[in-house]
Amino acid sequence: MTGKLYIVGVGPGHHDHMTFRAKEVIEESDTIVGYETYVNLVQDLIEGKTVYRYAMTQEVERAHQCIDLAKSGKIVSLVSSGDPGIYGMAGLIYETLAESNWNPKDGLQVEIVPGVSALNSCASIIGSPLMTDFAVVSMSDLLVPWEIIEKRVEAAAQGDFVIVIYNPASKKRIHQLQDTRKVLLKYRKSTTPVAIIKGAFRESETIVMTDLENLPNHSDKLGMISTVIIGNSSTYTYKDLMINPRGYKSKYNLEEQTNPDLKV
Amino acid sequence: MTGKLYIVGVGPGHHDHMTFRAKEVIEESDTIVGYETYVNLVQDLIEGKTVYRYAMTQEVERAHQCIDLAKSGKIVSLVSSGDPGIYGMAGLIYETLAESNWNPKDGLQVEIVPGVSALNSCASIIGSPLMTDFAVVSMSDLLVPWEIIEKRVEAAAQGDFVIVIYNPASKKRIHQLQDTRKVLLKYRKSTTPVAIIKGAFRESETIVMTDLENLPNHSDKLGMISTVIIGNSSTYTYKDLMINPRGYKSKYNLEEQTNPDLKV
Numbered sequence: 001m002t003g004k005l006y007i008v009g010v011g012p013g014h015h016d017h018m019t020f021r022a023k024e025v026i027e028e029s030d031t032i033v034g035y036e037t038y039v040n041l042v043q044d045l046i047e048g049k050t051v052y053r054y055a056m057t058q059e060v061e062r063a064h065q066c067i068d069l070a071k072s073g074k075i076v077s078l079v080s081s082g083d084p085g086i087y088g089m090a091g092l093i094y095e096t097l098a099e100s101n102w103n104p105k106d107g108l109q110v111e112i113v114p115g116v117s118a119l120n121s122c123a124s125i126i127g128s129p130l131m132t133d134f135a136v137v138s139m140s141d142l143l144v145p146w147e148i149i150e151k152r153v154e155a156a157a158q159g160d161f162v163i164v165i166y167n168p169a170s171k172k173r174i175h176q177l178q179d180t181r182k183v184l185l186k187y188r189k190s191t192t193p194v195a196i197i198k199g200a201f202r203e204s205e206t207i208v209m210t211d212l213e214n215l216p217n218h219s220d221k222l223g224m225i226s227t228v229i230i231g232n233s234s235t236y237t238y239k240d241l242m243i244n245p246r247g248y249k250s251k252y253n254l255e256e257q258t259n260p261d262l263k264v
Numbered sequence: 265m266t267g268k269l270y271i272v273g274v275g276p277g278h279h280d281h282m283t284f285r286a287k288e289v290i291e292e293s294d295t296i297v298g299y300e301t302y303v304n305l306v307q308d309l310i311e312g313k314t315v316y317r318y319a320m321t322q323e324v325e326r327a328h329q330c331i332d333l334a335k336s337g338k339i340v341s342l343v344s345s346g347d348p349g350i351y352g353m354a355g356l357i358y359e360t361l362a363e364s365n366w367n368p369k370d371g372l373q374v375e376i377v378p379g380v381s382a383l384n385s386c387a388s389i390i391g392s393p394l395m396t397d398f399a400v401v402s403m404s405d406l407l408v409p410w411e412i413i414e415k416r417v418e419a420a421a422q423g424d425f426v427i428v429i430y431n432p433a434s435k436k437r438i439h440q441l442q443d444t445r446k447v448l449l450k451y452r453k454s455t456t457p458v459a460i461i462k463g464a465f466r467e468s469e470t471i472v473m474t475d476l477e478n479l480p481n482h483s484d485k486l487g488m489i490s491t492v493i494i495g496n497s498s499t500y501t502y503k504d505l506m507i508n509p510r511g512y513k514s515k516y517n518l519e520e521q522t523n524p525d526l527k528v
Contacts, residue, residue, distance in 0.1 A: 016285035019275065019380060023284075059510075083380075085387040091395035091510045098502040105503075114380050114388040116283060116347075123349040124378040131355035132408070133416050135399040135425060143511020144396070152397050152423040159419025160412075161399060238362040239369075246323075246355045247407020 002108055005070040007090050009083040009115025012201040013041050017116045025113055029077040033066050038080045050074075063092045067100075070108055083117035087138055087166055118227040119164045122197040126207060127241030129195070129229050134162040139169065139176040146176065153180050157187040162244060163230040168196075169222035177222060181215055184230065188212060193231040193242045196221045209240050266372055269334040271354050273347040273379025276465040277305050281380045289377055293341040297330050302344045314338075327356045331364075334372055347381035351402055351430055382491040383428045386461040390471060391505030393459070393493050398426040403433065403440040410440065417444050421451040426508065427494040432460075433486035441486060445479055448494065452476060457495040457506045460485045473504050 006025040011017035023045065026032065032039060032046045036053040039046070054062050062078070070076045084090045090112050102108060123130045135156035141149060156163050163184075168177045184192070190213035198206045198221050208218050212230070222228070235244050270289040275281035287309065290296065296303060296310045300317040303310070318326050326342070334340045348354045354376050366372060387394045399420035405413060420427050427448075432441045448456070454477035462470045462485050472482050476494070486492070499508050 011283065016288070017283050017378065019281050019283050020287075021280040024280070083384050083388075085384060085392060086394045087510075088395075090388070091392035091508055094392045094502065094505060094507045095509055098505075098507065103503065104505070112388040112392075114281065114384040116378050116380065117384060120347050120349060120378040120381060120384070124347075124354070124376040128349060128355035128358050128376075130350045130400075131352075133399070133401045133413070135397070135420070135423070136394075137397045148424075149397070152425060155419045155423025155425070156399070158422070159399070159416040161416060161419070238358065239367065241358060241362075241368065243358045243362060244355055245359055246351075 003070040003072065003074040003076060004109045004111070005066055005093070006077045006111050006113055007084045007088070007093055008077045008079050008113040009085070009088065009117070010038070010041055010079055010081055011116040012118070012121040013081055013199070014201040017121060017201055019113070019115060022113050022115060025111070026077050026079065029075045031069050031074045031076045032079060033062060033069070033076060034079040035062075041081060042079055059089065059092055063089065063096045066093065067096060067108065083115040085112055085114055086117045086119070086136070118166060118200065121200045122164075122195070122227045122229060125200060125205075126195045126197060126209070126229065127238075127243050129162055129231060129235060129242045129244050130164075131244040131246050132162055132232060132234060133159070134164055135159070136164045136166065138166040139173070139180070140167040141173070141176065149176070150179060150183065153183050157184050160232045162232045162235065165228040165230070167224060168226055168228045169219070170224055174219065174222075177228065178216065181212055185212055188233070193235050193237045195229045195242050196226060197229070198223065198226045200227070207240075209237065209242065267334040267336065267338040267340060268373045268375070269330055269357070270341045270375050270377055271348045271352070271357055272341045272343050272377040273349070273352065273381070274302070274305055274343055274345055275380040276382070276385040277345055277463070278465040281385060281465055283377070283379060286377050286379060289375070290341050290343065293339045295333050295338040295340045296343060297326060297333070297340060298343040305345060306343055323353065323356055327353065327360045330357065331360060331372065347379040349376055349378055350381045350383070350400070382430060382464065385464045386428075386459070386491040386493060389464060389469075390459045390461060390473070390493065391502075391507050393426055393495060393499060393506045393508050394428075395508040395510050396426055396496060396498060397423070398428055399423070400428045400430065402430040403437070403444070404431040405437070405440065413440070414443060414447065417447050421448050424496045426496045426499065429492040429494070431488060432490055432492045433483070434488055438483065438486075441483075441492065442480065445476055449476055452497070457499050457501045459493045459506050460490060461493070462487065462490045464491070471504075473501065473506065
């Protein structure tokens, strides 16, 4: 007997920003697995279900457990905040299945349920920073050597990408964002806008709008639920918003007449 | 009298992947504005409302119209597919408001409702390509000179980023992806996995898994509703999936024992 495995992103933490599909598969599931903090985000949806709560850094066990449960006939939702397809559990599940010669056509059914990730939610509350090309970089060096990450930051700076930083710091890991700032200052003005968003759409939400120069003054706002967005050469601020224009302003005219032919 | 302006992303097109907030604000609105194809995606939610449908390339008029309607007291949803914060209408709305000395604190209320963008939805149906750092690049040269875009592609290649390409081609614009491929082949193997996703989660959905070598054989799958995901040096394929490992495999062991202490 074979069950199903859903890898579900519940968005930034507030149910408003969860998708209908995410709620639907959680409700359909008899078994819920997830890092404790993520499971708590959907506590109201999982009464009466079998729930396995994991501590951080037990991802490999979590993947095996989910696959074993689904193979035994359970309908399993592995839940996480954000989107499990972005630095999430989707990869480890597929890696593990691939090593066991899984056949997607007639073996265990797996569905990734995409969600609103930190890049989507954080951008939405600080303005419009992602109107132009952007690079997404995780500062976590648990699984990737720092030299590789730093090389990516340099490349993103050279390409004038807006940069979205996941996992900017943890209690034990603070030098990465400082080093990133140094690299960026070789290419960008010290007045380049920077936003630090902590706990987007949660009750604890805090937003700091600063710039590359003053970023070191806000290290208390960095942590595992923080995201940092660093502007590129065309980013500007207006009031407390970080705005990227859609393209090169000279190419269109904001004063253009309203089209009289619009269809009602 | 002042109304409200919601800039709403409805996700990839299937209501399942819309957020609760997106549906809620559309229902609350008396006025719906959007590019015709996007408005059609939510046709069932907008019966009885005043609906303004625009043709493509009327974005500036659309922004002015929405702001004027909201200022006159209407509750307006400007709808789009995906996430309006990623290459969407959020930027033009804020740019236009900023030029009119808008004050977010006591002027028109604006809310960006984030959604599942093409990078989230397309990644979810082809495997786990975004487990590592990635760059997002639009090939549209309507508002950005091609030289800038090509420079970004080169930087993304140098940084070994997975690359997500929005707007890879249109009827009149086909050279960009060909040029991009040439740049990437300077840095990446010809066997680097490439996925072309057209109409993700729509009835017309088609997925092609190919590689840099064979990408030119699939130009019929490119268009304005296509997204292209190009792997980096650690991307591999398994069956029809594109997989990126979570990090450097040597750092963890997929055969690790299941933790006997997991909490039920």
